[in-house]
Amino acid sequence: MKKKLSIIDIANSLNISKTTISFILNGKAQEKRISEELVATVLKYVEEVGYKPNSLAKSLRTGKSHTIGLMVEDISNPFFASIARLIEDKAYENGYKIIYCSTDNDTNKTQELIVMFRERHVDGYIIAPPEGIEEDIRSLIKDGLPVVLFDRHLPKVDTDFVEIDNFFCSYNATRHLVDQGYRKIAFITFLSSQTQLNSRLQGFKEAVLENGIEPIIEEILFNHNEDLIIGPITEFLQKNKHLDAVFFGTNHMGTCGLKVINALGLKVPRDLAIVSFDDYDVFKLYSPPVTAIAQPIEEIADNVITVLLNKLNAPSHHQKTRSIVLKTSLNVRGSSEKK
């Protein structure tokens, strides 16, 4: 119906040059010393007819798309979904829109996705990187594209990132189990060299070894399909009946673990005490409620977007990279009651 109008249409209607309109619309009226009345007229007219600049043309010309690419492990994972929600809000507040994708921790998929984001000319990248993606990230940075990693980082790449103090909180949670009297503690995690998982593992080891306890570790292949996580956990728990506590390295692992525990009819914490990473409804509502390490989701999102916006608005691209490490809290609940 109503034909999309362009800057020329409105220039004609107002009998002035489109340059002037452009200047006014881009806040350069002052700088270009355009009369206040003209500015007012133009603004009023533009508002009246509901003119919206074509952002595609604008992007083509300026090279900025005002789009941020967000790559998470899996948007349906509550941790990433919550982060995405918060990042979305902040981004929109600042005039950026988000395009997102789930990497499934798959390096190839992630590479393709990065190519696609580049094609789409996203202005900045927020990535929870899978392993093996170092080269691609480095290449982004080399080309001057702002990148912020979160949840984990790449030790061999000098980038900004924000994450939590994985070693400490894992160490701390393990100590909690020890303090509660547990001795046969297993750490169940994904088989991966991702920094966050590795630090969590180290934190666990440190805490048990320090107490003269032999670490028991079960590493499961990452898979989006729950059955392929539940299966191995079941097997593991059945083979290790002497365990008195389990520490789950991620929320997904924890949820799957609870399913297994229910299926096996184990009583928590009598048969098995439990601690899990990430605090969310499932853990709060379980009976007994599950002791969990709560990540400061809002703070993470805040920091990620702040760092990225800084880089986006940076006059020089040569600022120092920032590593932000945030504190977590251990929410102690019934699942790790004193033995």
Next chain:
Amino acid sequence: MKKKLSIIDIANSLNISKTTISFILNGKAQEKRISEELVATVLKYVEEVGYKPNSLAKSLRTGKSHTIGLMVEDISNPFFASIARLIEDKAYENGYKIIYCSTDNDTNKTQELIVMFRERHVDGYIIAPPEGIEEDIRSLIKDGLPVVLFDRHLPKVDTDFVEIDNFFCSYNATRHLVDQGYRKIAFITFLSSQTQLNSRLQGFKEAVLENGIEPIIEEILFNHNEDLIIGPITEFLQKNKHLDAVFFGTNHMGTCGLKVINALGLKVPRDLAIVSFDDYDVFKLYSPPVTAIAQPIEEIADNVITVLLNKLNAPSHHQKTRSIVLKTSLNVRGSSEKK
């Protein structure tokens, strides 16, 4: 580093016209009867130097952005997060990317978001519409933009939509409670005229009235803030101690309800039987596990994207609109055991 190359660069390198390149790259070689060898040469060279057409320029020229706008109520809600994940996958498979946003069921916010999506020239819209958005949706359709609604629809707007049989599954779940011997059944829902909520309410009413039971209904203001849901539920349950069963109208309501039930120390199902909409981990893992209405998430996503892609590829824009209504299943569990 490596300067972004354009179609002209490669035309020059190969000493042919950019038109030819464009034709070849867009699969019009046959149609334009370009020699197979030339096609091969070009394709090979393009691959070699890693040339990627500038999609911005392409979009500006063609008017297609290959982007789909996805508007959900809240991306951090597990139902919407799961749907988003599935839609994302399908869209990427078909060469479309997703930009998404959370409406919070806020009409004004949604209007602004629609304006933004239009500015960004998204090719198609997938929307879980809030109330009062009829005019804006109508205007999208009038302008020839493909729109598919899901989860709910707008009775006064003739659009494609996919949703579940809310009336029936709600009726059915209520009957289940009645069959199990419950008589003082409350339906707790959000105060809203959204079709899915309304149908669920009607289904509940029908089922209880049919059995000579007085419907008890609690309607709570929609809010993103959990405390403002938990508060009213607490109050309601405390004032209505004679209840023997509660039916929660959405997953969020159900989760909040469980928190209240835990806080009040009520035993399920002895003190209160429970049924909730949407089946997810929290309900499966609760003790006792919660009887829930499972939506066919994958089917919903499949249908949504199929319908939208159809419209996107449609030769004519005058196809009939399609209303797709999918079946759910009632997963009966311990929370609604026979009284």
Next chain:
DNA sequence: CTGAAAGCGCTAACAT
């Protein structure tokens, strides 16, 4: 203070 004009990279009608 304002306007003319070049050009971002691409597509497609039109020419050859």
Next chain:
DNA sequence: ATGTTAGCGCTTTCAG
């Protein structure tokens, strides 16, 4: 079968 060229709508330099 392949090349020429006119824009898509906008920003921005350069001239008044």
